[in-house]
Amino acid sequence: MSAGFLTVAAGGPPARSPLAEGSHRGAELEERDGWMVVASYGDAEGESRARREAVGWADLSHLPKAELSGAGTWIGSPAEGLATPRGDGWSCPLTPRRALLVGDTGAPPEGATLDLTSSLGAISIVGPEARETIARFCALDTRAAVMPPFGFRPGSIARTPGYLLRAGEEAFLLIFGAAYGAYMWEVVADAGSRLGGRPVGAAALTPALPAPRQEVTTDA
């Protein structure tokens, strides 16, 4: 018997984001890899514009997340504060013996993994006002000189323990305890909407969150 009950099972009822109380409001949903995912909030163009010109935020809680523990090359060194691209995801070092895997990394060559997809919520924050939005609820230093793209920081996010991953110049991923999902969505929406932003669906988001394998480019 393993801890299989931790994992969202294929073939079961569609999985629901821990942010759904907030993020599914007014959303057009579609099923993707067993999860109900926000396709758009009915205005893909406006959403695109918001994240290009101000800031957009999207519920990405369905991104696979796992803890990798033990030894191994995938864990890397936490001292540099950088995530390492692995497959279509990142390996984010926490300690010399533990890392957080985010996205479709594929199976690590060594070490033991534990699925944390359901344990952690995720919000992507994208756009020229992304840093300012994050500064409204998070004290981590996100200046590019300190935290360049691929920078990874465990830290306090809106007074709860979480992680911040910089996917690109203007693209960040907040990762936090799933039980705080509704709260976190409210906090991000409050901060972002004051800066001219809006929630966005997957359609408006995709070009902004560079897959790690691609070249990281500055957002227009």
Place this chain on the structure above:
Amino acid sequence: MSRLAATPGERIDRSRPLGFSFDGKPVTGYEGDTIVSALYADGRRVFSRSFKYHRPRGELCGCGQCANSLVDVDGSPGVRACGEPARAGMTVTHLNAWPSLEHDVMSATDRFGGRFTQVGFYYKTFIRPRRLWPVYEKVLRRAAGLGRLRERQDEREWETEYRRRHCDVLVIGGGVAGLAAAVRAAELGADVVLCDEDVEPGGALLFEGGQERARELADQARAAGVEVLTRAAAIGTFDDLVPVVQGSVLHQVRAARTIVAAGAIQQPLVFGDNDLPGIMLSGGARRLGALYGVAPGKAAVVATVDDRGLDDALALVAMGVEVRAVADLRPEVPGGPAARLREAGVEVLGGLTPVRGHGRRALEAVTVARPRGGGERRIDCDLLAVSAGAAPALSLALQGGARAAYDGARAAFRLTDLPAGMFAAGAAAGFDDRESAERSGLLAGAEAAASLGRHHPRLREEQVRLGGERPEPLVATPPAWAGEGGKAFVDLDEDVTVKDVKQAVAEGFESLELSKRYTTVTMGPSQGRFSQLPSARLIAAETGLDLETVGLTTARPPWTSVPLGVLAGRPFEAAKRSPVHARHRELGASVRWAGDWMRAYDYGDAEAETRAVHEAAGIIDVSTLGKLIVRGPEAGELLDRLYPNRISNLAPGRIRYGVLLTDAARITDDGTICRLDEETFYVTTTSSGAGAVEQWFTWWLADWGLDATVTDVTQGLAAINVAGPRVREVLARVTDLDVGKEAFPYLDAKQAKVGGVECLLLRIGFVGELGYEIHCAGAHGQALWDALADAGAELGVRPFGLEPQRVLRLEKQHIIVGQDTDSESTPYVAAMPWIVKLDKEQEFIGRWALEQRRGEAPPLELVGFRCADGKVPAEGSVVLGDDGTPAGEVTSARFSAKVDAVIGMARVPNELAADGARISISDGGQRIEAVVTKEPFFDPEGEVLRG
């Protein structure tokens, strides 16, 4: 509305008039005015009544620093009218006078108060008779305070934004020194933030004819990438954090280096009736004219101790004010400005200082004289412009750990011993005049940048140059006070007079810190800006100590008044919610806080919910339970050392109950441990204990260095408990798993699909009825809940909340750690000696303390009880001992319909911990009789639970 001729530096836009109201009367001003400048132009001179004596007060500083013009704007009291920009349509009212500013009945305290208003009068007067204090308090509360807060505000009326800003260099103060520092540091590549309280940076340059230089520097700063925050006040230094308030935004600035360039605050003089409207700081008078085109008076006398006052006198002459005399405390008034004044026909009187103001409602004349008497002269005037030297604004630096030393030549304190990472420029560093202040700014900027590895090529050269060029200003030290008669105020905010401070010293409050607390001097809204130096001087004079020894007090944050709304933050509460939370709301649950979580207390009918569990079945969301995965080759060893019972011999698929102990054998948490496979354990904890247990496990793991990993998956898993006689019928509809007694015995765990969802089923029962705790990925939690609810609907299954659960578990005498146990409870006290396995080979946490207590009767023991008369004792009620004294405590009590009695648990003295013992409970004086019942009230043999 009368204004001076327009000047290039003025801030008002005469093409854009605006209207607002003051005490119900319409006022017209211009865009760019402050409330005070518009009212001044309108001829008004009195803006408030003083705190204690209700004396009329006029403008003092003209720049938002003093407390003389506190008003209420649109329902918000405590606004400084001399710094607050006038806005069209605003409603401004005075604060501290009734029925009106002109006629204030409380001003009787000024004329007749006498011995009732002496220093310390609260403590001396209102202590006898003690029983009258509530009456005194009512009267005093009405009389004291400035302004009234509305009792209710509209929801989210105050919208605060917090903004964290990391930077290399924070420059506090945007005068010439601060601007120069910011420009230099930014040009060397540093990331710089500059904050200034005024609507534009420039400081004194803006009203002393340097506005072009100010704008040039500001442009340079912005071009170099400096983030310039205006109307932004740094309110304190908290180690590495400087909060900067800008309207409704609170910038939390963390800078690697801080440059304090907060300038200097012109000081008032202390003499009889020095608070009359019309007596103001010369810089304030000059600002009114230069920035707002308002004549500060018609006929003026200027009183000064330094050249700044002479410059200001010249400026007054230039704006057309008739300056009737300048009283300069320096016997020999030197050089240029004095000569120019004389050329302009102004009489400059050396060696004189004001000794008495005259006038009933406002200044009508002033008497000047030699400070120790003689040479008296009375001069009619409606403006007395005062310059008693400049006190550098050091508080923010002092809060950060700097020290201040008295500089006799400048009659002012200046910063010494700056803490690492802090630099000073301008007046704070002792550079008062414009040129040296600018150079000191450039140097501080270069030094701050250099300390960050960004070097200026000629840093050394500049250091040398500046060091050699500190000009020594010629300043006379103002007297601690001058003249006799009238009230001589040391502190206008708090109405503290020379007499009060003298009396405090005479009563033994000789130190500045003590006399501050006794007289409240410097404790008013202006944070001692205008009273700290005068009160220190006065104490020095009274005690015979020098000023260096008397020292300064450090003003506490906030250095500038902050609306409470700014500190209160955004109205979001970091609540944890279960994945099923939305359903509970739809079902009409009453949702309440339980620790960090929002939980369903009941669904409207706790008693019916309890009954449903006994008669059919109930489902309860227990997703809040702490859940840990402990894995690795030494996971079993780790748990053996953490629990007093044996864990490593647990077979995969089996469950055991466990309590966690400290090394003093006190119970800190409880839960179940389920072995999933050889190297993987699934541990549950109490809902509130998850975080603490994770910390506890990882702490010992770090110390012992075992090969195991602990991962908190609390928030990743939903958990739903289904319990009741019909539970197997419910489950049969949603799972293929055989949940029968033989296939799935008590304390077994199995994985299977329930309602299509991959689940872990634990056969345990907190509520006592036959039950299964079903855990699954949180993302499927709502689906699992729905499947169980739908399957059970026809069978009479109901959702039940926390309250029914509490009744049900009490029927079984299942404890809640933290409620039925306290920080003293060992397993022996908690009546679970069976859980302690002292024959275990591991030295588990708590073992030694348990060994030392083995065989001893615990002083208290947790027992169940049943009340005879139907009264429910409050939790925390006292259990009385034989002699009627408190001997124990009720930990839980409820009415149980199933048992048809009030039941509970209590910690009672050992001698009462016997089945059938009678105990007396005192609940707030009410006596309740109860009988100890050590067996569970429901299913004492556990046949139902195991069935």
Place this chain on the structure above:
Amino acid sequence: MSFLLTCPHCGVREVTDFGYGGEVTKRPTGSPDRRELNTYNYFRRNVAGVQREWWYHRSGCRAWFIAERDTTTNEVHKTEAVG
């Protein structure tokens, strides 16, 4: 109190991100008598000066580490990872 603390894994963070575990003590071995056990359980050296102490990076990597902090100034001289 808002000093900064350097987590050996994550770097500099505000102190509010951490949990304090108290001074580093030595757990007895063998079978301590009551006095030894009580000393271990209840007594602390409480030094005014540099102290070795446990910290837990609660809002971070969730690892325990040891810091050497001056209790009179909150200056943290060094931090080191454990295990």
